[in-house]
Amino acid sequence: MWLLIVLLTAEFLLMVVVSLVLVAEVFGATADSVAAGIAILVLALVATVWLGFIVVAAWRGRAWMRGASIVWQVLMFAVGIGCFQGLTATPAVGWALVVPAVVVFVLLISPSVVAATTKRD
Numbered sequence: 001m002w003l004l005i006v007l008l009t010a011e012f013l014l015m016v017v018v019s020l021v022l023v024a025e026v027f028g029a030t031a032d033s034v035a036a037g038i039a040i041l042v043l044a045l046v047a048t049v050w051l052g053f054i055v056v057a058a059w060r061g062r063a064w065m066r067g068a069s070i071v072w073q074v075l076m077f078a079v080g081i082g083c084f085q086g087l088t089a090t091p092a093v094g095w096a097l098v099v100p101a102v103v104v105f106v107l108l109i110s111p112s113v114v115a116a117t118t119k120r121d
Contacts, residue, residue: 073102081098
């Protein structure tokens, strides 16, 4: 359970960094489309807040965090797979997204984590 909490916290902190970088990009750089930049920033902020809720729920042993976290891991996995393809492929980013997503997913379905997260709200 502790490894799961550490990994989820790391994901949360990295999303905080991504959100801060996007804030700097939207307000500091000249974008081709300001509306698209703001939309991506809003999505990143929503994801960051949601990950914060997931970390707190994992710390408290809430059952709903498993489903919410699995959704996040599937999204990370999908984006990571996309990083291996196309003209702007960046395999290093792909691996950095795919490996933690798989590890966290395996931890989420492990019997010890399921037993530790049985509290219902």
